[in-house]
Amino acid sequence: EAQVTQNPRYLITVTGKKLTVTCSQNMNHEYMSWYRQDPGLGLRQIYYSMNVEVTDKGDVPEGYKVSRKEKRNFPLILESPSPNQTSLYFCASGSQPQHFGDGTRLSIL
Protein backbone atom coordinates (compact mmCIF):
# COMPACT_ATOMS: atom_id res chain seq x y z
CA GLU A 1 0.00 0.00 0.00
CA ALA A 2 1.30 3.45 -0.97
CA GLN A 3 2.14 5.34 2.17
CA VAL A 4 3.71 8.47 3.53
CA THR A 5 4.51 7.97 7.19
CA GLN A 6 5.21 10.83 9.55
CA ASN A 7 6.32 10.60 13.16
CA PRO A 8 5.46 11.74 15.69
CA ARG A 9 1.79 12.58 15.13
CA TYR A 10 1.72 14.90 18.10
CA LEU A 11 4.46 16.60 20.06
CA ILE A 12 4.49 19.18 22.83
CA THR A 13 7.92 20.53 23.59
CA VAL A 14 9.70 23.61 24.87
CA THR A 15 11.49 26.45 23.18
CA GLY A 16 15.03 25.65 22.13
CA LYS A 17 14.88 21.86 22.40
CA LYS A 18 15.94 20.40 19.07
CA LEU A 19 13.45 18.10 17.44
CA THR A 20 13.13 16.04 14.30
CA VAL A 21 9.98 15.01 12.49
CA THR A 22 10.55 11.99 10.33
CA CYS A 23 8.92 11.29 6.99
CA SER A 24 9.17 8.12 4.96
CA GLN A 25 7.56 7.10 1.66
CA ASN A 26 7.38 3.73 -0.06
CA MET A 27 6.47 4.91 -3.57
CA ASN A 28 10.01 5.50 -4.84
CA HIS A 29 9.19 9.15 -5.49
CA GLU A 30 12.01 11.51 -6.25
CA TYR A 31 10.11 14.59 -5.10
CA MET A 32 9.27 15.17 -1.46
CA SER A 33 8.25 18.28 0.44
CA TRP A 34 7.26 19.69 3.79
CA TYR A 35 4.37 22.06 4.47
CA ARG A 36 3.03 23.82 7.47
CA GLN A 37 -0.66 24.57 7.79
CA ASP A 38 -1.98 27.43 9.88
CA PRO A 39 -5.59 28.64 10.11
CA GLY A 40 -6.48 30.93 7.23
CA LEU A 41 -3.10 30.57 5.57
CA GLY A 42 -3.53 27.29 3.75
CA LEU A 43 -0.52 25.08 3.04
CA ARG A 44 2.80 26.83 2.93
CA GLN A 45 5.83 24.99 1.68
CA ILE A 46 8.86 24.89 3.97
CA TYR A 47 11.39 22.88 1.98
CA TYR A 48 11.34 20.51 -0.92
CA SER A 49 13.64 17.93 -2.40
CA MET A 50 13.81 16.91 -6.02
CA ASN A 51 16.08 13.94 -5.37
CA VAL A 52 18.66 12.52 -3.02
CA GLU A 53 21.02 15.24 -1.80
CA VAL A 54 19.00 17.90 -3.66
CA THR A 55 16.97 20.19 -1.42
CA ASP A 56 15.74 23.74 -1.75
CA LYS A 57 13.87 26.34 0.23
CA GLY A 58 10.16 26.78 -0.10
CA ASP A 59 8.19 29.84 0.96
CA VAL A 60 8.77 29.68 4.73
CA PRO A 61 12.14 27.97 5.38
CA GLU A 62 13.36 30.10 8.31
CA GLY A 63 14.02 28.06 11.43
CA TYR A 64 13.93 24.71 9.64
CA LYS A 65 16.43 22.30 8.14
CA VAL A 66 15.99 19.20 6.04
CA SER A 67 18.14 16.42 4.69
CA ARG A 68 17.68 13.86 1.94
CA LYS A 69 20.33 11.21 2.33
CA GLU A 70 18.20 8.46 0.89
CA LYS A 71 15.23 8.49 -1.40
CA ARG A 72 12.60 7.26 0.98
CA ASN A 73 13.31 9.57 3.94
CA PHE A 74 13.00 13.33 4.26
CA PRO A 75 13.25 14.47 7.89
CA LEU A 76 12.36 17.97 9.04
CA ILE A 77 14.65 19.39 11.71
CA LEU A 78 13.91 22.24 14.08
CA GLU A 79 17.27 23.08 15.63
CA SER A 80 15.93 25.62 18.11
CA PRO A 81 12.13 25.57 18.03
CA SER A 82 10.21 28.70 18.91
CA PRO A 83 6.52 29.23 19.71
CA ASN A 84 5.82 30.66 16.24
CA GLN A 85 6.62 27.22 14.86
CA THR A 86 3.59 25.78 16.60
CA SER A 87 1.65 24.40 13.69
CA LEU A 88 0.36 21.39 11.81
CA TYR A 89 3.04 19.92 9.55
CA PHE A 90 2.57 17.73 6.52
CA CYS A 91 5.10 15.75 4.58
CA ALA A 92 4.22 15.05 0.96
CA SER A 93 5.65 12.72 -1.64
CA GLY A 94 5.39 12.83 -5.41
CA SER A 95 4.34 15.71 -7.60
CA GLN A 96 1.40 14.90 -9.84
CA PRO A 97 -0.30 14.12 -7.60
CA GLN A 98 1.18 14.71 -4.18
CA HIS A 99 0.55 12.14 -1.48
CA PHE A 100 0.39 13.52 2.03
CA GLY A 101 1.23 12.01 5.37
CA ASP A 102 -1.26 12.14 8.23
CA GLY A 103 0.34 15.23 9.72
CA THR A 104 2.29 16.16 12.83
CA ARG A 105 0.84 18.63 15.28
CA LEU A 106 3.64 20.48 17.02
CA SER A 107 3.18 22.70 20.05
CA ILE A 108 6.20 24.71 21.14
CA LEU A 109 5.80 26.22 24.60
Next chain:
Amino acid sequence: GQQVMQIPQYQHVQEGEDFTTYCNSSTTLSNIQWYKQRPGGHPVFLIQLVKSGEVKKQKRLTFQFGEAKKNSSLHITATQTTDVGTYFCAYDRGSTLGRLYFGRGTQLTVWP
Protein backbone atom coordinates in the same frame (compact mmCIF):
# COMPACT_ATOMS: atom_id res chain seq x y z
CA GLY B 1 3.94 34.40 -2.74
CA GLN B 2 0.64 32.87 -3.64
CA GLN B 3 -0.48 33.42 -7.17
CA VAL B 4 -3.96 31.97 -6.95
CA MET B 5 -6.93 33.33 -5.08
CA GLN B 6 -9.54 30.93 -3.85
CA ILE B 7 -13.03 32.18 -3.15
CA PRO B 8 -14.97 32.00 -1.01
CA GLN B 9 -12.84 31.31 2.05
CA TYR B 10 -15.81 29.80 3.85
CA GLN B 11 -19.12 28.42 2.66
CA HIS B 12 -21.99 27.09 4.71
CA VAL B 13 -24.75 25.21 2.90
CA GLN B 14 -27.68 23.07 3.81
CA GLU B 15 -27.52 19.48 2.73
CA GLY B 16 -28.86 19.17 -0.80
CA GLU B 17 -27.75 22.63 -1.90
CA ASP B 18 -25.08 23.10 -4.52
CA PHE B 19 -21.60 24.46 -3.80
CA THR B 20 -18.95 26.07 -5.96
CA THR B 21 -15.42 27.18 -5.17
CA TYR B 22 -13.28 29.20 -7.53
CA CYS B 23 -9.56 29.39 -8.07
CA ASN B 24 -8.35 32.50 -9.92
CA SER B 25 -4.89 33.32 -11.17
CA SER B 26 -3.43 36.50 -12.62
CA THR B 27 -1.23 34.46 -14.94
CA THR B 28 -1.73 31.46 -17.19
CA LEU B 29 -1.39 28.15 -15.41
CA SER B 30 0.10 25.03 -16.96
CA ASN B 31 -2.24 22.85 -14.97
CA ILE B 32 -4.40 22.85 -11.85
CA GLN B 33 -4.93 20.22 -9.22
CA TRP B 34 -7.69 19.98 -6.64
CA TYR B 35 -7.36 18.47 -3.19
CA LYS B 36 -9.82 17.81 -0.37
CA GLN B 37 -8.94 17.84 3.30
CA ARG B 38 -11.48 16.42 5.72
CA PRO B 39 -11.52 17.88 9.25
CA GLY B 40 -8.60 16.37 11.14
CA GLY B 41 -7.26 14.75 8.00
CA HIS B 42 -4.67 15.35 5.36
CA PRO B 43 -5.10 16.72 1.84
CA VAL B 44 -6.16 14.09 -0.66
CA PHE B 45 -5.78 14.51 -4.40
CA LEU B 46 -9.03 14.74 -6.32
CA ILE B 47 -8.15 15.60 -9.90
CA GLN B 48 -5.79 17.36 -12.29
CA LEU B 49 -6.83 19.56 -15.21
CA VAL B 50 -4.41 20.34 -17.98
CA LYS B 51 -6.24 21.43 -21.12
CA SER B 52 -7.87 24.75 -21.82
CA GLY B 53 -11.63 24.51 -21.25
CA GLU B 54 -11.33 21.04 -19.77
CA VAL B 55 -14.28 19.70 -17.79
CA LYS B 56 -14.09 16.56 -15.69
CA LYS B 57 -16.70 14.93 -13.51
CA GLN B 58 -16.49 12.67 -10.53
CA LYS B 59 -20.01 11.68 -9.49
CA ARG B 60 -21.48 14.89 -8.01
CA LEU B 61 -18.25 16.87 -8.47
CA THR B 62 -17.59 18.86 -11.64
CA PHE B 63 -14.20 20.43 -12.27
CA GLN B 64 -13.53 23.07 -14.91
CA PHE B 65 -10.42 24.73 -16.26
CA GLY B 66 -11.01 28.06 -17.92
CA GLU B 67 -10.42 28.71 -21.59
CA ALA B 68 -7.56 31.08 -20.77
CA LYS B 69 -6.19 28.65 -18.17
CA LYS B 70 -6.32 31.38 -15.55
CA ASN B 71 -9.17 30.07 -13.48
CA SER B 72 -10.74 26.86 -12.34
CA SER B 73 -13.83 25.84 -10.43
CA LEU B 74 -15.09 22.91 -8.43
CA HIS B 75 -18.85 22.47 -8.29
CA ILE B 76 -20.63 20.00 -6.04
CA THR B 77 -24.23 19.17 -6.86
CA ALA B 78 -26.60 18.36 -4.01
CA THR B 79 -24.08 18.46 -1.19
CA GLN B 80 -23.97 15.76 1.44
CA THR B 81 -22.50 15.81 4.92
CA THR B 82 -19.63 13.71 3.59
CA ASP B 83 -18.58 16.69 1.44
CA VAL B 84 -17.53 18.63 4.53
CA GLY B 85 -13.92 19.74 4.44
CA THR B 86 -11.52 22.21 2.91
CA TYR B 87 -10.98 22.22 -0.83
CA PHE B 88 -7.66 23.43 -2.18
CA CYS B 89 -6.53 24.20 -5.66
CA ALA B 90 -2.85 23.88 -6.50
CA TYR B 91 -0.66 24.51 -9.49
CA ASP B 92 2.91 24.06 -10.57
CA ARG B 93 4.93 26.60 -12.51
CA GLY B 94 6.32 24.07 -14.90
CA SER B 95 9.87 25.34 -14.41
CA THR B 96 10.39 23.67 -11.04
CA LEU B 97 9.32 20.11 -11.58
CA GLY B 98 7.07 18.87 -8.87
CA ARG B 99 6.75 21.97 -6.74
CA LEU B 100 3.10 22.79 -6.06
CA TYR B 101 1.68 26.12 -4.96
CA PHE B 102 -1.55 25.89 -3.01
CA GLY B 103 -4.41 28.30 -2.71
CA ARG B 104 -5.66 29.06 0.79
CA GLY B 105 -8.64 26.78 0.41
CA THR B 106 -12.40 26.98 0.76
CA GLN B 107 -13.82 25.51 3.93
CA LEU B 108 -17.19 23.89 3.32
CA THR B 109 -19.68 23.20 6.09
CA VAL B 110 -22.82 21.23 5.34
CA TRP B 111 -25.81 21.38 7.67
CA PRO B 112 -27.91 18.23 7.80
